[in-house]
Amino acid sequence: MVDALGRDRVQVGEVARRLYSRDASVIRGGRAGVICFPESTREVSACVVAAVAHGRAFVARGAGTGLTGGAVPCDEPVMVVMTRMNRILKVDAQRRLAWVEPGVVNLDLSRHLAGTGLHFAPDPSSQQSCTIGGNVANNSGGPHCLLYGVTSAHVLAVEVVLPDGEVVVLGDEDGDAAGYDLRGAFVGGEGTLGIATRICVRLTEDPPEVATLL
Incomplete structure (x- = not known):
């Protein structure tokens, strides 16, 4: 090492x-x-x-x-x-997706997306400190899951280091990879199936702002 x-x-x-x-x-x-x-x-x-x-x-x-x-x-x-792997690698606002490393903090991604009209919906109530890799490992939910669903609904693909050191990619950017849903099996595996090193997340449109006048 x-x-x-x-x-x-x-x-x-x-x-x-x-x-x-x-x-x-x-x-x-x-x-x-x-x-x-x-x-x-x-x-x-x-x-x-x-x-x-x-x-x-x-x-x-x-x-x-x-x-x-x-x-x-x-x-x-x-x-x-994994906290040193904290780069936001790519944001494709048109396709509503982003590639990030697992050490990216939820709130940092939200701040990076400010002004695009998009956000990463999962919020396990510790978004100021938790990492997206942890969200993926635990299939985190939080209060936003009542509207948007848990993390698995927002992960399109994952690059994974398997327990023998081999590197594979599960899923794809289009979310329609052929065969078994290995991406879905990995999300929520709590690290027992390998280590996520890059994650492609689905981005969600910001809700409309509502103002109430009395």
């Missing part, structure tokens, strides 16, 4: 291991082992391959805002922290 990421992006110190052994839930598990901070799909794949080669499990982690213990480690796994 040090060869792939550099020593400054691989941490094994006691403070780091304690910090990345917790998330926002009350669930307590084991301790983090090695903590790595990839910045590209290739680096995520390298972390996964290294973990498997050394007989270690790996856990993808976003902002750690989840309340279900999804980022809590067991048996000192490799923690793959």
Whole structure:
């Protein structure tokens, strides 16, 4: 991992291991082992391959805002922290879609879309800090799901690093990929099927503004 990421992006110190052994839930598990901070799909794949080669499990982690213990480690796994992969790669307002990295914070995407008349509808009530990768892993809902549905309704495609390090793309920009709906199976898989490294999200038109005069 040090060869792939550099020593400054691989941490094994006691403070780091304690910090990345917790998330926002009350669930307590084991301790983090090695903590790595990839910045590209290739680096995520390298972390996964290294973990498997050394007989270690790996856990993808976003902002750690989840309340279900999804980022809590067991048996000192490799923690793959995705927060440095936080770029908005492409916005196609005409086709109402955007490609983003998993570390993009929901609110940052909304701010980026200001003025386009579009927004990313899912809001798990922590949009100021949660990441879209976490939304995808947990198929997050929140109050907006009553009108717009949960995250799976807004994900068109996902680039995924599989547990053996292979990189695949599930779904497509048109939302009508042939065959089994592997994209749908991946969303909500809580990281058990692989690590999302790029996500194509569907954008929704902003609701009309309504003013009431009394």
